[in-house]
Structures are given as C-alpha cells and as structure tokens.
Amino acid sequence: MSEPQTFGRRAFQLTIIYALLIATALFLLFPLLYGLAISFMTADEITVYPPKFLPDGLNLTSYETVLSRLPIPRYLFNSLLISTTVMIGQLVTASLAAYAFAIRRFRGRGLIFGLFLSTLMIPWEVTLIPNFQTIQAWGWTDNYLGLIAPFVATAFGTFMLRQFFLTIPQELHDAATIDGCGSLRYLVQIVLPLSRPALGTLAIYGFLQTWNQFLWPLLVTNQKEMRTIQIGLNYLLNEETISFNNTMAGVILAIIPTMVLLIVGQRQLVRGLTAGAVKG
Template identity: 40%
Template sequence: MTDLSHLPGRTADRLRPAGRTSEEPVARPRRRLRLPFSPWHLLLAPLALLFAVPLIWLGLSSVMSDAEINRFPPALWPSGIDLDGYRYVLGNAMFPRWFANSLIVSAVAVVSNLLLGTLGGYAFARMRFGGSRVLLVLMLATMAIPFQLTMIPTFLVMRKLGLTDTLGALIVPSLVTPFAVFLLRQFFLSLPRELEEAAWIDGCSRLRVLFQIVVPLSRPALSTVAVLTFLTTWNDLSWPLIALNHEANYTLQLGLTTFRGQHHTQWSAVMAGNVITVLPVLLAFLAAQKTFVRSITSTGLKG
C-alpha cells in the first residue's frame, strides 16, 4: 500500500479509496469457532453409543455369575469378574469343533462368492448376450423371496444330493449369492472401459483383463462382498438348525443353543460364547471398514 503520510491532509484524503477516511479503523475479520471434529459427531456419537449398548451389556454379562444375570432388577455392573462362563465354554470338548465348522463354512462361502460373483458380475456388466437383461431381473427378483419360502425346497435338494447332516449342506447353498453378483456388477460399471480396451489391443484375453486389470481396481467392492458374506454365513442359525442333526457337525451358533436347557439355562456360558462368536465378526468389519465405506459410496445404481 502507498504511504500517503507525507502529503497534506486534504490531498491524502482524496487519494485514499472511497468510503474510508484516515480516522476510520481497519475492520478485522471475525474468527469463526472451529471445532476439532465435525458438528455431525455431536449427533452421531450418542447414536453410536446407543447402538453399542447391547454389545457392552453382552461383555459385562459374560463376566457375571448366573445369579447376577437372573436377578431382578438386573445388575448394571458386575460386582466382580466371574470367568466361570468362559471356563465352561472353553472346557466344552465340542466347542473347538463348532468353531472350526463355522470357520470352514464361512471361509468357503467367502472365497466362492468372490470368485463366482466376480465372474457373474463382470459378465452382466460388460458382456451382452441374449436374455441378459431378463436373467439379471430374475436373479435380482430372488432377493425379494424370503428364506422361509425356500428352505423346504433347498432341504429336499440337499437330501437328493446326499448332503444333509454334513457341512456340504451349508456350503452349497452359499456358494454364490445374487447380492454379490449385483454389487460387483454395479462396481464394474463404474470403471472406465478404456483400460480394458487398451488391454484388448495389446492382445489380452477377456479373463486376463478381468483378473489382472479389473479385479485389482475392485478391491473396495470385493472387500464389501467378503465382509457381508462372512457376516451372513457366520451368524446363520436357521438353516444349520434345519440341515444338521449330529452334534459334531454343528456350527458355533447352533452349538451355543445346547447351553439352553428346558429347566435351567447357563446364561453366563451363553454370554461368554456369544462374546467369542462376535469377536471374529467385529475384527473382520474393523479390518475392512475403510474399503467397505468406500465401496458403498462409490457403487451407485447405474443401469
């Protein structure tokens, strides 16, 4: 800014910008109050705590005695740490077998959904064949059918295949789901075709383009499919309850129901078993949280 102090008063006032005088103070910009976090956190934090209350209560109940759990009004805080429930669960000879069964079924379901869902989603996204639209609509329509209407036909199919009362009865119906195919199809549609066309010009086959170019770019969607498939398979109780009879083939969710008797229920063992059951699910979600959110936000409803 030019220094006008050496000029006479009237001359200096004429040379200054309009609307300002030599006596007028310079207005300072007001400082806005900035929070160290987003204002939305003031609303989301109480909601998150509300949704976390059942999980917190589960953890507290797992270290209570049966008398404290059955007391009325219920105790909000354990008087001491009682690990009898964990000792009962971990001392059960069948518990490691149930854990292994759930892990096998969930792992196979995740791998098969990633592989078959990728192939099916890419076919619907990039390949045009007769009846593709109709087939896609029919596949999506199966998502609206409740499980209660399909469990009896599924059981009859498994019996014809000789898979009842085996882990195969849990694995085969979960090899691929319409949701996995649809979610991956939507993500593939958001990828630019130019990358695939450049690879085709270089002589790459369609499968090579898929697994070397498209799949590495689809990690957020693949992580979402893996997490949701693992959650669904790991927490499933109704279908194992129908398909399995022998205790050695029980999954973890079905095995925990044996802790409930007709006249007495060992609630501390049930709570401890549920805590052990929830831990793999919680760790799987936390490990893929960022990619899960990125996939949901980037996968639209592009047709």
C-alpha cells in the same frame, strides 16, 4: 464478524454434537456391554437386585464352564470354514458373472441380468422345503457341502460388482483386446485388481451373512460336531434354568470373530457399499 462469538458458538455446537454421539453410542452398545459385564459375574452377582452393571472382577469361570460344556472351538471352526468357503465361492462366481454383464456384449444380456435380479425377489422361505429335500436326497445333511453349496452364488454381489466394473473405461477393454489379451486374462489381470474395494466389501458382506445364518444350519445339521456357532449357542438355552453368565460368555466367544472383522473392515464395507447401492 466477531471472532470470540463465533468461537463460542462453535464450542457450544461441538459440545452438543459430542454429547449426542456419546449418548447414542452408549445406548446402542448397552446390550453388548451389559452382556460382556454379565459374562464376568458369578452366579451370585447376577441374581442381586437392584442389578449390578459392573462385575466385581474379571471372573473367568463362566468361560471355563461354557468351554467345558460345549465344543465351542469346534463350532467356531465349522462356522469359519463354511463362511470362508462361501465367501470365496461368491467372489469367484460373482466376479465371473459381473464381468459378463458389465463388459462383454452378447445376446440376451438384459434378459439374463433380469433373471439374476429376480432371485432377489424370491424369499428364502419359498425355496426352503425343496432345498431341504434336495440336500437330504443327496445325503448332504451333516455335511459341509449342504451348508455351503446353496450359497456360493449371489445376485446382490453380482449386481454390486457389476456397478463397479461399469466404472472401468470400456476403452481399456478394447485396447487390451487389440493387444491380444484374452478375456479371462483381462478379468484377472486388469479388472479384478482395479476392483479391490468392491471385492473387499463383497468378501466381508458374504462372510458376515453366512456366519450369521440360523434357520438353514438348524435344519441340515443334527450331529453335534457339525453345528455352527449360531446353532451351538442355542443349546445353552435348552437347560432347565438358564444361567445367564454362562450364556453370555458363549455369546461373547461367538461374536468376537465378526466384531474383529467388522472393526478391521468397516471402512472397506462403507466404501464398497457406496459404489454398489447408490450408483443406480
């Protein structure tokens, strides 16, 4: 083998790989980067042709305008409260159910598991109208309960946790039971600590899903103070002429929390989904 030649080939390959990585990354990120640039521009800057891709400076007027026109902090607080509560609820209900499916033996287990999975096949739009009627009948419109309650159980999350719990050796359960460890204590003190990666994934996934909801919060909120950030943003589009710099400032404010969550938790998300989606 001639060393210099292989080295040259490797360098060539690396160049192509990095070129591809950078090009695809820029292409994918372009809408966000462009939106970010627009949010720093003045009204004059965004109307010029050919369009500008970089702002003249970090002009924060759009952010000030949006923050003065809409109660963005309140919207963010609503979304944060709802998403966090749903996330915790899902972690609790899914852990309990996954534990029953993965570790306990009981009659009808296959049947009930099938029932859980069947909920994945029932599209949201079929349940939409009756759910809206239920929430209305209970007086839960414009109420956090109406935004939270329908989502605190998750078949997908239960399935994911079950796949993970199945990898915990059954002997551990038998040994703990013989030592007099009750089943709830076994779940809390042994299974859950061992399953931190899967729980982390479910937490991030559940949070993002809830944060990004659109149709349901649109239906069950009317008052301004109860809107989530996704619905609140929509009101920036209802003006006579859309001023895109203000709108983009709103979008950037709305996506910062989830961007941070994703950048911090991305590794976690990948690791947990591996366990859930692939091990069939």
